[in-house]
Amino acid sequence: MVEAADPKKLAYVASAQDRDHGCCIVWAETRGKAKALAASELDVAFDEIDSLRRERRLDDFTGDLVQWQLDEGWSFPCGFCERSCYGGSSLRVVDQMYCDQDHADKEAERDKKYQLEHAERETKAEELKRRAAALRPGSTVHGAYWNEHGGVIDITLPSGRHVTTNIQWLESEEGQSA
């Protein structure tokens, strides 16, 4: 995220030692503020910003910043494989870069699959909560999820006992009398 240009603010290009975190552009009234903003933007400590350079051409910039960066030779990680993408042959979708159309498609597919799986997990968790509540009326079900052993419930039983347990235990005689 980049803040819109403000006439009182000056542009800086900052970079962190850690190459994974890369570079960013920030606008701030002072160098100190710019450094703090950059650290937050790059998700590194204040002292890890090892270069902070004034970029006068961006002081009043209001256009397409990503395009400006690409024209200046910046690279961005591909949204699918994280390889560095430069302008030219790379593909840009909104503010995300991809190696090519194939990687953009694959990322869209991966995202869709993830969302479906997420929705499926949510549905199963809701089912589990309903089952637990039906098994032990008067309980408060705080949460539920599935793992490799089955359904796990976080529940306060009518007795006031708070347990995190699997659904089988709740169905068992011991669970029923707990």
Ligand SMILES: [Zn+2]
């Ligand atoms: Zn790629």
